Amino acid sequence: MFNPKQMSRLLIVASKEHLDPVIAELYRHHVFHIEDFVEGANEDIKGVKIGNPSKGADVLSTDLVRVRSIASTFEVKPENGKGLQKMQNSDIRGRIQEELPKIAKEVEELLSRRAHLDSSMKEYEQRIELLQPFVNSPVPIDMLYGYDSVSIIAGTYPGTVTLDVPHEEYKETLKGTTTTILAIRNSDLPDVEKKLLDASFHRIPIPEEEGSPQELIYRYEQEIASLQKSMDEVSDDLADIKEKQKEFLLASEELLSADLEKAEAPLLFATTEHAFAIEGWVPAENNVALQEDIQKVTGGNVLLSELDIDDPNNGPPVEYNNPDFAHPTELFMDVYSRPKYTEVDPSMIMAVVYPIMFGLILGDVGYGLILLVLCFGLRSFLTGKAGNQLLKVLRNCSISSIFFGIVFSEFFGFSLPWHPLWLSRHLNIGAGPEAHAVAEVSHIPELIIISIWIGLLHITLGRLLGARNAAKMDHGHHRQLAIYANIGWIMVMWGIVFLIWSIFPIPFMIDLSGFPAMVAGLNAASIAGALILIVGIIFIARENVLDLMEIPTIISNVLSYTRLIAVGLSSVAIAMVTNYISIGMIIEPNFELSILGIIFLVVGIIVFLIGHTINTALGILGGGLHPLRLHYVEFFTKFYRGGGKIYHPFGKARKLTEIE
Template sequence: MRRLLIAAPKGEIDTVIRELYRHNVYHIEDFVPESEAPEALSIGHPLPGASDAASALIKVRAIENACGIDPDSVEVRAKIPASKVRAMIQTDLPAVQKEAEGLVATRSHLEARQKEHEQRARELEPFAAIPLDLELYRGYMRFTVFTGHIAHDVDLDVPHEKYFSDTVAGNMIVVVVQNEHREEVERKLLDAGFQAIPVPDETGAPADCLKVHVDEAQKIGDEIAAINEKIAGVRERHTDFLVACDELLTADVERAEAPLRFATTEETFITEGWVPDDRADRIREALEKATNGRIYIEELEVEDDAKVPVEYENPSFATPTQVLMDIYARPRYSELDPTLMVAIVFPIFFGLILGDVGYGAILLALSLGLRKIVKGDEGRMLLKVLSYASISSIIFGILYSEIFGSSLPWPALIFSRHLNIGGAAGGHGPQVAELMIVAIWIGILHITLGRILGMVNARRIYHGKHATKAAIANAGWLGTMWGILIMIWAFYAIPMMPDLTGLPVAVMGLNAAAVAGAVLLVAGILGIAQENPLEVVELPTIISHVLSYARLVAVGLSSVAIAMVVNFIAIGMMIQPQLEAITPVGVIIVIFGILVLLVGHVLNTALGLLGGGLHSIRLHYVEFFTKFYKGGGRKYNPFGMKSKFTEE
């Protein structure tokens, strides 16, 4: 990135802004008045027409909202020339706005009326179970009428008239008593859980009134449906035009408000920003040509790389993995970008955990299918990462010879993970020891790579003695880990690992490997301490981080166990025994067994997705990134827009 200072006469501000916006490469640094010359510099003012563009944009977005149009989810059919869109904003937009607002206003009015009738119907529903007209509930001088819900019927010892119905939700009771017995009856009703409800202000039979309101609400619902069809017609006819207006007016507003991020004097404006190295000369030439040389451009020195915005530069297959990097932290400008490594290793870890052809195929189909529904860039990128991980799961499923917890027609090509469960029991069972050793080797190599990258990053990020100390500290962590490993190999013969126990004794009964390991361990500890002595307290994390990679085996075996248990319960215990002699009860058991099989594998697929994804990315975030990666970079956000619906 290059940091550019651009200054030009105020008369050229519109030309410069348009040119910067058109090229879409200039990352503007917001102007903050400096204490050095506060009297000379001030924040600029929006360009003329900003309020008009903003007002038109608000209208367009109101129409889009009313019609249910989401520009992000609209597929591009054909770009509309910007000049045509501007002309249509003047000629067509008012008519579209009037039509949409009229339909929305009508729908809102109808919805309010519908809610009113529905509310009246709900109020009348309890009274429809009582054979009394509504006018009979009121107008008495000597009598009190109780109406409401009650837990159960009650017996009253005073003269009264009572109606009770248990056909209504919450039961319904109506009691008419003389005023002198009012308090006594009210106490008995309250003891029975009485909750009073008001009598609707209507006349006639409640059932008839209820039917009127229900029919009217249904009629209004049909009218609302017709209005929605008309709104859908507006959406169908004008979607392309409205999203093009949204894009064009958004650009106008952004350009008009850009001076609010510039510094100005009485005669000039000044802006600072960032441009990618390979496009800096091109934007300089374009600005000079557009202003006929009435512009000053200076390349400024970059003092703090933490302020430099960062744009990813990765191969196309690794681009989706950038969303996982942003969740953790975007890399700083000067440090290594580990996106490519994550793009390669993350699917491998996922496949090691969920190595099953069946589950991998389901997740692959799911990731491909959801791409038609998910429209956001980040969501699509996650789905692509999932598709890569699913393919890896299928490949490892072939190597493990696994499909939904069962065996494929061939034996495992690497290490078996089949457990001795149910009908699948037999053979030597899972090769847990071998799998664990492989996982430990992966951890050793992954952490080693992290420490090597840490030494490289120390030279890139820091300077002078600080860089040297950081590099030595990373080398110390690396030496300590390998020193411990060499000493272990010198004393114990571990399968699939170097056997150093047979080397000749060198000193104090220790063989040459043990001595070399001890020297490497001591040197490593000293290397760690020279940067910060307190870091020595963290030495046990060397072992815990390496052993953490055992989750690649443990989580995978748990998924296999669940799959095999589901198969044994559903097939071995429920379906197969019933197939020997079919009975009506047996058919029901078989159907239930099929449901258990489907539900079990669906849930295990979800658990496999969560386990494989979370544990794989955790190994990167916690065990790998902490060895070399700082992050904290700023996102490169160029001033401009990639036209999707319009063209110049």
């Protein structure tokens, strides 16, 4: 529960004739984490090389690339495979041999046809665009080019230019732009060009076509329409193929990638001319079954040996071993870092504490219900593993919010028909006498003290786990020092707490200020506190004197937990202010059956909705991030090391094909 799955280190040695059945068996079990063989890592071992991929791996990978490229053309993704029937592997293999080249060829032809049609359409469109400025030209387009002594220039310019050379000019305004066509003698061309340039003349190319521009454009549009028709046909053909072959494509992708993974597995093994050796990890619970099956497929001609674990901290891969309700929180662990094999896996603690903290912050029945609905609504959109985990965490959090909302008697900032069950965090917002009445009973300082209690206990737990990790993971003299240092940190924290208790009476805390003073105004409790503090400091200093600089962080870490109430109160305040502005200031004073009254009602409702939407978003963000930060920054830094190797068993879960 608090430890990852127990792993056994297994060495499999057999002669090469058994290579394929052993790989198939390992793949089928889907529990064996292969440790890569590194050539030359151990100088004592000579003559051992990395294995070669099995025969046919190149064909498999060519086929796989083909299948994947078709699948990506059709945008067929493994997620689309939901609800499809499993297919027979022999069927798929047969179809890969016979049909795949045909399908690939057909798709390729259709795609190249589509590309060709597309480029032709683009060309016509471009021609139309070029002809557009000359659509009303008084002469056919072929009369605008091809002269020996006369140049024709077309273009647009913002102002007017007076030319002092003989010329002929034609102007045409179309959609706000005036196109000018100028005919001049070649000898005048340089002068005129210079003048036009000064007038910011923008030259348009004259298309070298024949006939009336209007007719040409009409003809090209006809061409485009007929091309579009062919394009639609091609698209229909492609859609047909997609519909027919979708299942086959997904299944063959799955089968081929499985086959390829198996074929390439020897790249991870150590091999000699006649034998191979595989080293890896298998969860202790699957060990016996795996070994038995490997014995079976090799007819007993295999050496299976369980090796000692050299470096338990870093060696074995880490797979979580948590009860179901803690699985979603593993997401947060992986975002931070996978635990090491020997250390405490805090997923379960987090699975309990995180929703409680979230609920304390967002304790409101209304917001909790919105979040719950959101979680169920987003299920079909967030289908990945991480998305699923996140939604489950949020679901737990929303239930916790609803629970705390009932305790705090809050519903979108309004009070529920009962008084808060224990402590109230209703604020004095809105000027009515009712608001004053609730403000008198609000218990904000008390709630802050509760949050400090949570901090003290959470950090103490963190340090205890730190001591446990040191005991399990460190060695020699340092191990003892590290354990004592963790205890020292607990003692310093509680020493400070005792000192404060003995000086100030604080509600919801133990009052030790009543004892008679003994020495220099200090009573028995303060002396005890000071002693605990000093012993703690000595324990810390024995491990590392520089750590003493960190002592002030004890106070800031504990006070950091007050955010549980402070952030929560800010969301209560926003909710209450929204209610006050929308209902108290806009709707209520103007509530009458007139046009103005209805307008105020609508405006009030809009303000209400916007305010609560923003507050829901802020509440989810704040309620989600702050507890996460308390875990990562305040809690994990006390004990968590992380950096464990992630367990990747060889094999893949099959959805559309059979396991062989």
